[in-house]
Amino acid sequence: MIPVHGFEDKRVGVLGLGRSGLSAARALKEGGAVPVCWDDNPDARAKAEAEGFEIAELARGQVMDGLSWLVVSPGIPHLYPTPNPVIRAAWGAGVPVDNDIGLFFRALSHAGWEEFDTIPRVVAVTGSNGKSTTSALIHHILTHANRASQLAGNIGRGVLDIDPPEDGGVVVLELSSYQTDLARSLTPDIAVFTNLSPDHLDRHGGPGGYFAAKRRLFAEGGPDRAIIGVDEDEGQFMVNQLVDVPSDDRVIRVSSGQKLTGPGWMVFARKGFLSEWRKGRQVGSIDLRDIRGLPGAHNHQNACAAYAACRCLGLAPRVIEAAFASFEGLPHRSQLIAEANGVTFVNDSKATNVDSAAKALLAFKNIRWVCGGLQKEGGLDGLSEGLANVAKAYVIGREAAGFALQLQGVEAEICTHMDVAVAKAIEEAQPGDVVLLAPAAASFDQYDNFEKRGEAFAAAVRAKLG
The missing domain is CATH 3.90.190.20 (Mur ligase, C-terminal domain)
Incomplete structure (x- = not known):
């Protein structure tokens, strides 16, 4: 567990008591806060109460007025199609609204890494399709290379359920638009955007709101490296917004199906071959055609994004290639x-x-x-x-x-x-x-x-x- 500090002896509301909500309540309690919990489901309330958490209807004025913060589970609408009544009450009372992803990044800022030789790093992956496979593949490559790695977020464990990162460790997060849209703190070291296609439009008020939720990870997160799929206009737009000059290698362009050109850093797959180019010359190549865990052009795009992330973490192309060969894919995904x-x-x-x-x-x-x-x-x-x-x-x-x-x-x-x-x-x-x-x-x-x-x-x- 990663304790959440900064709320010692303060009452913090937790709305929604599924996996992320209960995890947030436990992490807040571990850090010295007093969680006050609510879920419309009586069984969920009973489970939290059995763990010793205070249960109260958070929308009530006398309850909300006593809160310092409100943590909301990702499945609860906070704006579209209609804000949850508890969130409206928080707005009226001036109580900041956050989620477990925001708490995670907030907690890392209190981690006390001064004695580490190598500061832990966070890789965050978002996009419409392929983010689960890309996240799992990054984690697999790191594990294969004997790098300490944990997989969490929208896949694997809840972000606050993982162990505090160790010296040189990497946390790989899969983040949905529901998670990036509300988090008050988003500070990954490396951020990955796979692609964009229409999804969850009612929750985000249309395609513009959906893209804006994804874009927050880059525009507000300020990652050291941004890996962007450019097979859609939104990716091209985001690259253009992030680069300062054409050769800016803080941004890595990724594609499946088209050859990318230019002076910057790019990773693309064509006809089953992955290629890495930097400063106008090829520096790496992998044959993806016989890798059974990554069939098809869409998985080749995932491979390119994972490859780029691992290159940012200092892994050699041949190390990544060897790990690709042993990747079995994820359940229910090809x-x-x-x-x-x-x-x-x-x-x-x-x-x-x-x-x-x-x-x-x-x-x-x-x-x-x-x-x-x-x-x-x-x-x-x-x-x-x-x-x-x-x-x-x-x-x-x-x-x-x-x-x-x-x-x-x-x-x-x-x-x-x-x-x-x-x-x-x-x-x-x-x-x-x-x-x-x-x-x-x-x-x-x-x-x-x-x-x-x-x-x-x-x-x-x-x-x-x-």
Whole structure:
């Protein structure tokens, strides 16, 4: 645990008592604060009360007026579509609102590293797609190189649950837009922006607010190094805002699919080969084509971003290349489930939006595509390029018929249920085919989360294959 200091003997509100909320309450208590907790869920309140935390309705005037700070869990809206009543009450009482990410960076400023030979560093990764894989890959490379590393944030452990960083240690954080949007302190040493595609638009008041939430990590965080994916206009804009001169190597441009040029520092992948260029000359190259844990152009972009981060941390290209070879990928993200009778089964349940699903479709050929679910805004037009690789779609979800009608030029069968879709795909698959779950939709119409959906896919495959 990382104790949060600076609130000794002060009452600090904690709104939301899930993983991050309880972790924040414990860290505040460890640092000498008096957490005052609330959650609309009575079971969550009971759990916190069982740990000895004070429970009180924070929106009540006499409670809010006694608070010095309010810490909010990331799932609670603080502005759009409508601010939570407790947050409105905090505004009215002049109580600063923060989250556990802000507390984490605040706590590090009190870490007392004067006697360390090498100050610990924080790498923070954000973006619409690929941030989990990129974060996990950075952590994997560091571990492979025997560098002390911890993975936390939106993946792995809660940020305040990790151990205080040791001499020379690295903390790798995956940060969602919900987390970067509200944190009052954002001071990573290295910040990574993978890409941007429409997502969570209701929570951020539209695409501009969504991008602004991501951009805070760079504009307000002031990292020593910024690694920016430039395959979208937003990335290009951010690079332009951050550089002072064209050769400014505090900013590293990253791309998958285009050769980058110029006098600065860049890492890009084309035709399966990663290249690093600095000051107009190539200084590193890695063949990514046979790395099974990183299939497809979207994962090659993740590899470029992770490579750049590890180069900033002083690792040699060959050390990074060796670590790539042993990376197995993450569950539910282009995860190899099985191979049987010449057919490959891949679980990419995390492909919950059109952009991520399109990238999954472009990573494979001869696809038997399991798709569908709770469709997000914007329709399915963004899938068009990847549909050329689809032999047939097997559509699940309560809105399967409506989803199937949008798949122009692709044979689609309405299956509704996962086990039916998997059984049909296996029955019709030929050697060389890939049965791919890449839903292009949220899971909440049938499953609690994308992990449960991915587990259902894997279970159906294993049950059918025996």
